[in-house]
Amino acid sequence: MELSYLIYQLIIGLSYSMLLFLISSGLTIIFGLLNIPNFAHGTLYMLGAYFTYFFLHSLPGASFVVAIILAVIAVGVIGAFLEYVPLRKIYERSHALQLLMTFSFILMLDDATKYFAGTDFLSIATPKLMAGSFTLPGDREMPVYSLFIILCGLVVAYLLWLGLYKTRLGKLVQAGTANKEMLSALGINVPRLFTLVFVLGAVLAGLAGGLAGPLKAVSVGMGETIIITIFAIVIVGGVGSLKGAFIASILVGELNTFGVVFFPSFAMAFTYILVILVLLTKPEGLFRIK
C-alpha cells in the first residue's frame, strides 16, 4: 500500500478522532472534577444535533453557525438544570447510583425528543461553503467539512488547554480534579464551580452534536450508539485528563480507520480490544491525574 494512501487515511481518521474528542473532552472534565460518570453525555450530544436542526429550520435565514450557537446555549441550559436539580443530590453516592441516575436522564430526554421531534430521521445539510472537497493526486477527494471538523477539534483543544492551564478558574478545576478537599479548603463556592463545569461539558457535547449533524442521521437514540466509545476514550486517556482524552480520541479514530482498512472483520471489537490492551498495561489509563 502506497504511502500517500496511508497519509490520506490518516487525515480521514483524524476527522473522526476530532469529533470523538469534542464529545469526550466534556465528559472527561465532568468525570474528573465532579466524579460523576455521566451516562447521558451522549444524549446531550444528540440534543445538540436536534436543536441545531430545529433552529436551522425554524428561524428564517439562520445560518449553520448561528443555529449551532443557539443549540449549544440550549443544551447548556438543559445541562445546568440536570446538574442543579437531580445530580446535586447524589454527589456523595456510589458511581453505580450516579450511573443509574444519568441513565434515567437518557430515558426521559430520549422520549421527550421523540415527543417533540417525532421518530422520523432528520438531516442537517452541510453548509454550502463546506459542501465540496479538494481533489488530491490519485483522484482522491478530501471533503472540506472533514477538514473543518479537524480544525474545530484543534481549536477547542487549544481553547480548553488555555482555559484549564492559564486561567484561575481552570487551575481550580485542575486542583479539584486531583484533590476534592482542596477546593473547600481554598474557600471556593464548590457547588457553583460544579454547575459551571457541568454546563461546560454539556456545551461541548452540544457543539459536537451540531457539528456531527451534516455527517449523521439525526435520530432519537443516536447518543446511546456513541456513549460507550466515549467512555472508552475517557478511561483509556485517564479520567479527568484532557491530554488523555485527546490522545485516546486519536487512537480510537485512527484505529477505526486503519482497522477497517486492514482488519475489517474485527471492526466491532476495535474499541474494546484497545481498552483491554491499555488497561492491562496501564490500569489507570494513559495519563493519570494525581
Added chain:
Amino acid sequence: MAKKKITRRAFVKVVGSGALVAGAATFGVPTLLRASSKPIKFGQLNTTSGIMASQGVPGMRGAQIAQEIINQAGGIMGRKLELVQEDDQVKPSVGVRKFRKLVLEDKVDFVFGTNSSGVGLACVPLANEFKKIFISTSMSDKYTGSNCSPYVFRIGESTSMASKASAYCMVANEPGIKKWAGINPDYVFGHESWDFFKKGMKEKKHPVEIVKESYSPFGSQDYKPYITALLESKAEGVFTSLWTGDLINFIKQAKPFGFFDKVKAFVNNTTSFATAIGLGDQMVPFWGEARYYPFYRDTEINRKYISMYRKKFDGYPGADVGAECFATVMALKLAIEKAGTTDTPKVIAALEGLEFEVPEGKKWIRPEDHSGIDEVVLLGKFHRDSKYPFWVYDPKTYFTVPGKEIAMPLDQTGCKMAKP
C-alpha cells in the same frame, strides 16, 4: 407440485368487501353471530422506543389505519377489531415476554409485527407453542424456510427477493457494469443480502467481478474508511443493504467524496422510503428497492392509505413497516371472513393461497411455505421532483420483476411444514 392459479375473481377489493361486510353485520347476519359481538383482537409487536422507533412507530400507525378503515366499515363479521400494540424494544427477550402477554393476558386471536428478524424469529417457537398465528413484518427468509411452521407467515418481501430483484434490475439497466462491490451491515441480514445479490447476478448469467466486499457494524458512526476503500477498489457498481440511520449516515458521509459521481450505480435493497424523506433535498441519485413505494400504484386503497396517514399523523407514510402492518391486518381480516371464524386452523387454511390487494400492490400467499408473494417487485432511481419536498423514483426508471419469478423456489426454501 402444482402451481396455484391466480384468478381475476380472487382479487378482493378490500374496501369494497369491508363495506359489504358492514352491511351484512347490521342487517343480514343471524342473531346468533351478532350476539358474539366481542371484539376480535390482534396483537402487534413493533419497536416504538430507542433507535428503531423510526421503523416501529410507522408500523403501529399503519395497523391503526387499517383498524380504522375496518371498524368504520363495520368490523370483521360484525365484530369490532381491537389492536393491542406492544413495544418490543428490539430485544428478543422483550418480544418473547410481550408475545406471551398478548396471548395469555390480552387473549388476542392473532399476533403480527416485529421490525427486526431477531425479535421475529424469537416469536416463532411461541407461535408453535401457543398454536397462534404469527405474521412477521420483518424480512428474513427463515420464517418461510428453516424456521417455517403452520402458524407462521411472512407476507412481505423477503431478503432474497429484495436482493435478487436488485441484481436483476442492475443487469437490465446497467449491463455495462462488471466491477461490483458491496457494503453491507455486519449481521445476518447484510451477509444474506449480499449473497443473494451475487446469486441474482449469477442467475442472469451476468459476468461479475467482485472487487470489494465490506461489512460495517450496526450503528457505525464513521463510514469514511469504508467509503474510501470502496472508491479505491474502483468499483463501478456498489450494492448495499444498509438501512435506516446507517444508510443515511453512509449517504451523507459518501456524498462529499464524490462517491455518487464516481460510482456509476449504487443500489440498495431496503430503501425504506423514509430514508428519502429523511434526507430531503440532500438525497442522491441511486437505485432503491422498497417494500412499499407510495407513488407507484394509483389504486383506491393506496390513495386512502396515504391520505389517512397524512391526515392522522402529519407526514408521508414512508416506512415499509407501516404498509406492511397495514397489509397484514387486511390479510388477516380477509382470511377470517373467508374462514367465517377466528378459529386458528381454519384461518391458516384461509390465509394459504389468499390473494388480496393492499397499498403495496397485489399479493398472494403461497400455501406451501406461507411466503407472501407480490405481483411485482419495484425498483427505481431517485431523482428530484418539484412536486414533492423530497426525492422520488424517476417514473422512467421504474423496473418491475414479477414476484413469482424471484420467489425462492419451493425446493430451495428448506421448509418442511407439518400440517397441524
Added chain:
Amino acid sequence: MSLLEVRTVSKSFGKLQAVSELELSIDEGEVRCIIGANGAGKTTLFNLISGRIQPDSGQVVFAGEEISGMRPPQIVRKGLSRSFQVSNYFPNLSVFQNVRIAVLSRMRKSRIFYWPVSRLRDVNQRVGELLENFNLLSLAEVTADKLSHGDRRKLEISLVVAQEPRMLLLDEPTAGMNSTETESTIRLIKDLVTRLGLTLLLTEHDMKVVFSLADKITFMHYGQVVCEGPPEEIKANQDVKEIYLGGEVC
C-alpha cells in the same frame, strides 16, 4: 537480638525528602517510641515498615527476613501489625464484625464459605474476649461509623491486637482521646506488652504516654534520627528541647 531493623531507608515524594537514610533497630520485647514534630516523617516511616509504601532505597528486615517489597498482607502474616493515625475500620459493619474480621484472619478461617460465621463458636468467643478487654462489649452491635471518637480509637487498636502479632506498630494510639480514655488505653497496652511479651513501636504526641510506656525513645526530625536513648536521656537532650516545641517536652 533485634527484631526489626531499618537499614538506610530513604523515601521522597517529588522534591520532598520524607525519610532519608534512616537507621533503626528494635529489640525483641522492647517498647520504642518515636517522637518528632508533624512532618518529621514518622507516619512515612510506619508506612514504609508496614508495606503501605515502598522505600526508594534501603531495606526493612523483620525477624531476620527482608520485608521491604512485600505487600501488607504478607507482612502482617509475618507477625507485624499496625494501627492508623486516622481511625481506619469498616464503617458499615458492627463493632463485633469489625473485630471478627481480624480474628478470622488470625485464626485462618477467613476462607470458609460453607458455614455461617455466626456459628463459629471459637471465633465469636475470641471476639467477645477482645471486646471485653477493650471495654467495647456493650457496643458490639453498634455500626462502627456511629461510634464516638474515643471508641473508634479503641476499636482501631483492638483490630491490631486481635491479630496477636509479634510486633505492634501503633500510630498515635491515643490521639483525640480524653484523659480517662487515654489512661485506660495506656493501661491496656502496658498489660498487653507484659502479658504477651510484645514488641511495640509507637508514635505519640502525648509525652505523658511516651514516658510512661517507652523503654527507649527515638527522636526524628526532617526524616532523620536526631538522637535515640532511654527516656531520661532524651528528656535531658538539649537538641530535642530546642527543636521540639521548646521546653514543652518535659
Added chain:
Amino acid sequence: MPSKPQTLQNPIIWFLVSLVILWAAPLFLPTFYVYLITEILIVSLFAVSTNVLLGFTGLLSFGQVAFFGSSAYAVSLLIKGTSLPFAASFFISVGLSALAALIIGLFCMRLRAFYFAILTLAFSQIFFVVAYKWTSLTGGDDGIVGIPKKPFFLFDINGPDAYYHFVLLVVMVSLALLYLIIRSPLGEVLQAIRDNSERTEFLGLQVRNYRLASFVIAGTFGGVAGALFAPFQGIVTPELLHWSHSAEPLMISLLGGMYFFFGPIAGAVIFVFIKEWITGFTEYWMFWYGLLLMLLIMYLPGGIMGFISEHIRRGKDGPK
C-alpha cells in the same frame, strides 16, 4: 448477627415457607403470571449474584452478562447440538461460566473503581462480538432458535408449570447457597473489603484473592441464571450478551437496596412488574419510567430495602 435470638428469624424456616407458597402459586395464578414469576426468579438470581459484587464486595462490574450469556449460549448449543442429557449440559455450562469468570477476573483484579467497570464491559463486549459474528455456530444476530426443554434427570420440565417448578427449585437452592456464602466468614471479609479494602490488607488478607473469589461466585451463579433462561425463552440472541443487559441487574440491585441480600429480589419483583405495567399503557413509557427512576434515586437512595429498614429502625427508636 451473633447475639441475636435466631428463633423468629431462622432463615431455614423462611426458606421453606416461601418455597411452599411459591410452589403452590401456579394453582392460583393465570399462566401468564407463571411465566412472569419464572422470569422474576431468574432475574432475581442474576441480580443477587451481581450484587455479591456490587453490594457486598463494592465492585461495579459491567461484565456480568458475559457469564449469564455465555452459559445461555453454551447450554443451548449443548442441548441442540449434542445428545447429552440436560442436566449434564446445565452443569457444563455453569462450569464454563465459572471458568470464564476466573480467567477474566484474573485480568481485572488490578483495576480500581470505574476502570474496573469499563474493563469488565470491554471483556463482555468481546463475548458479544463473538456471538454476533460467529454465525455458523451462534446464528449471529438471529440467535439460536427453538431450544427445547429436555427432561432434567428424570423430571419432565416441559410446559410452563413444570419449568416454573424446576426454575423455582434451582433458584431457591442457589439463593440459599449465596445466602450462606454472604453469611460465612468469606462473605464477611467481602463486606470488609467493600467498606475498606486497605484496612483488610493490613489485617493480613489478600484483597485481590477475595475479590477474585467474589467475581467467580457471581459469575457462576450468573451462569446458573443464564442456563435457566435459555430453555425458558426457547431462544438465545446476542442481546443477552450486550452491555446494556448488564445494566439490568445493577439497576435492580440499586432499586431494591444493594446492602441487603434480599434487596435485588425486591428490586426484581418491582422492576419487572413496573416495566410490564408502564410499557403497556403508553408509548412514552421511557419518559415515565425514567422519571420514576430519578425520583426513586433522589428520595430513596438506599433502595426499597434501605427505606424499609430505616423505617423499622425509626419505629423501634421512636418510643424511647
